[in-house]
Amino acid sequence: MTETSATLVQGTLDMLILKTLALEPLHGWGISQRIQQLSRGVFEVNPGSLFPAFRRLERAGLIECQWQTSENNRRAKYYSLTKAGRQKLKSETKEWERQVAAIARILQTAS
Amino acid sequence: MTETSATLVQGTLDMLILKTLALEPLHGWGISQRIQQLSRGVFEVNPGSLFPAFRRLERAGLIECQWQTSENNRRAKYYSLTKAGRQKLKSETKEWERQVAAIARILQTAS
């Protein structure tokens, strides 16, 4: 059993979803699997976090969806990035890097 | 005017406070100034976030405080790390690095 994070760093879920969808359109369950796999088990995305995030992102016009049949022959809602979503991913990533760099500076400050 | 972050990445404030106090004991207002300075203006810590964090950390036995007179001759509550606080800083930092690395892996995944 790999160790998994108790709570996801707040505010990063949207970015991770956008990034996952930038790789390829995917349905909700698949996105959660993909994030877990790409993070090598560090992140497990709870459906109770995931679906509210979808509503949020869709309402903001960053993703759009359409019902389709999955590889396993099940009805699934395939999400994909909109143009605005691609832009948002870019800006969120940049902001994330900026904040991570700032935190790194603080953590590396020697006494 | 330097750009400042609208919202702090949630969950990192405690770590930043602990780190700041690991450098040297400091009062609340000073901590907020220090964080802003060390992050080069990326983070501005709202008092409405800061003081709840102090209560949280003190209740958890990670920091302790004592009233003292500041450099500017004002009464100030000087906080310092406890032993448990030093340990917590270590473990939180490690967990943070782990999650940042995982996110970096995801963000760097090429399509």
Added chain:
DNA sequence: ATATTTCTCTCGATTATCTAGAGGAGGGGC
């Protein structure tokens, strides 16, 4: 005097996440 800086703290709202479920539909084994 008055304003500014330093320093304390609080209250209410917002919002993202977690916990803990329900439910349906396909496929495989018996």
Added chain:
DNA sequence: GCCCCTCCTCTAGATAATCGAGAGAAATAT
């Protein structure tokens, strides 16, 4: 046929960290 497992959807309520917008007090500067 029947049952279970996997895939896949979604919801409701609680928790908790942060923000926004203040109040207040004391020392110093103007």
